[in-house]
Amino acid sequence: MTEPHFSENLFEDDVTDDLPSDEEIFEVDEDDSGLKAQLKEFLKDQLNDEAGPMIESPPVPIAGGSSKHHYKFTVSWFNGTKRIRRHMILRQEPASGVVDSDMQTEAIILNALRGGDVPVPALQWSDLTPTWFDTRTLIFEQSRGEADRAVLRDKDPFKLGLEGRVDLARAMTGILADLHALNPAEHSLDLVLPYPDDSVMSEVNKWDYAVDKEQLDPQRLLAPARDWLQVHMQPGSPELSLVHGDFRPANFLVDDGRPTTLLDWEMAHLGDPAEDVGWYTCSLYRTEHFPEGWGVEDFLARYVERGGPELEPERIKFWQVFAVFKLAVIALRAVRNVESGAVDGPKPPIDRVIETLNADIA
Template sequence: MSAETNPIAAPLADAVRRRIPGATGIAGLRRLSGGASQETWSFDATTEGEPIPLILRRAPGGGQTQGRSGTAAGLETEAELIRLAGEAGVAVPPVRLVLDDKDAMGHGFVMDRIEGETIARKILRDPEFAEARPKLARQCGEILARLHKVDKSKLPPLRVSPARAEIDQYFQTYKTHNHPHPVFELAFRWLKERVPPETTELTLVHGDFRHGNLMIGPDGVRAVLDWELAHIGDPMEDLGWICVNSWRFGNIDNPVGGFGRREDLYEGYEAAGGHKVDPERVKFWEVLGTLKWGVMCTTMVMAFKAGDRSVERATIGRRASETEVDLMRLLAPLGKE
């Protein structure tokens, strides 16, 4: 579909002209691949001078969607979280406008387009990122410390999901599959016996801080993307999630995203004002994150069995077995990682 015949082109151009100072229209509108739960469109706002590179993040067809079993924040909430995170010093793409009824495009927002790479294979292997890789773990720690210090009193309504709630949610999902996985059962029991105390301070949590949601350039992390799973929870959740083996993409000896050491992540976190890191609590969340991803993989299996015969469903579904191996390595380690 060309930009000229695209049904969102005209209303988007009108919204941009009305709401971005100096904009005269749009050019180069194209939909990007990826983003399973939302539409992502790349375009430029034209001006009398240099164009402004932008991204439209929009609910499918413009309608509101909760995505991912009702756990996702709405797009208006995402936009507000990005604004607040930016004020706290987190690298984010500035939001230019949030769609409203006058825009006649449904739910979504327009933000700056940040140049960089999100594909893990390139970030972990291409020479272009060789100088950035040793810095990334510490940068991630610094970013998370700033994120976790966002003033909760300023946050829009978000779900509150401490450790016990996360375990219960994914256990219920697992049980609906009616397909026993002994390793999953063992992991659920291990987690229930080690739930952090209720006195644990809860903060804003990104909820999906990993490859794919980090825009990275030769200088390091340029922006944190995709805030739809943000919630109020244990800040150690974010530190544990980026250490899940599935996000190392084969570089298993570098536990932080396949590019760095835990020590660098923790040092960056504490140096930027985060609480002192408890490695055992981070491990708890790494186990829970690994188990969550395993349950998500089996959810893909159920969708495939129900008739969604996409290759993506089948490919992700079979990765459940990988998470079982990862869980056994975490629960019964043979040596120090």
């Protein structure tokens, strides 16, 4: 079992070479004595082991991006007949993040999809009150594989070759089609997730409102894009799908050239399936998501072939622009966190993100 790498760096490499690394974004206290003690008490409560679980390797920080803290640890316990050992990933909310998320909603989604066609992390335990930990916590069984945002690029970190990278891209696209083919009602997700009256307007307005509410753009650098989105607003999708919200190769664990787990469900919601398509194909991610000889047209053909809906070009274009706008909002939040001292590290290159956004709407 390969140790996974978790990454929530949302920006394409060429645009953000000077972004801080995951380890630099947050100062993580490597003295895990407090967390280890909390974890041990939590596991004693969760596991039917009179002798108490053994934490064989204490929680150690691993790269986890700008929205969550991640730790790996190993635990064993006696289940009545034998001792079981598991390698686990513990995920916690930090004091400051760049993405609004709801761990309870994420936990509901992961439990609903477990064992289905879409490969999701195996969520084992949660403390969402929180009662046992200082902040809300999810604990997963470690999945097979590792993630690298350059997996489809010529850097070829997993040595798949061009044909292997194209096969991997096709497999990932098929998983997106499988996700959008799910009926949310069959998994009772329509009962627990917000059900928007207009799947397009509600999502756009949520991020648009955040700019004003958080006073992220006093220089009004985003004004042209905000106006463009309102003028070109698409009608709401007649059929709501479960939208991942951050579907991209960087969020897949890959083992032996195959995608094993789709990570980072914190922005998932009911909405327009074209939103994920626009995010995957937007200008900032174009280089990262498409190996040589396999372009956007191939992606769309594979998506439809696997059961995804056929999407009008103007709808895809709208969501592509929205994707870069959303990335700009996230970057502005990251800039504010650095300027306020909430996190350490250099500022994200927001000017280049906005330049790309303006070029997209020109």
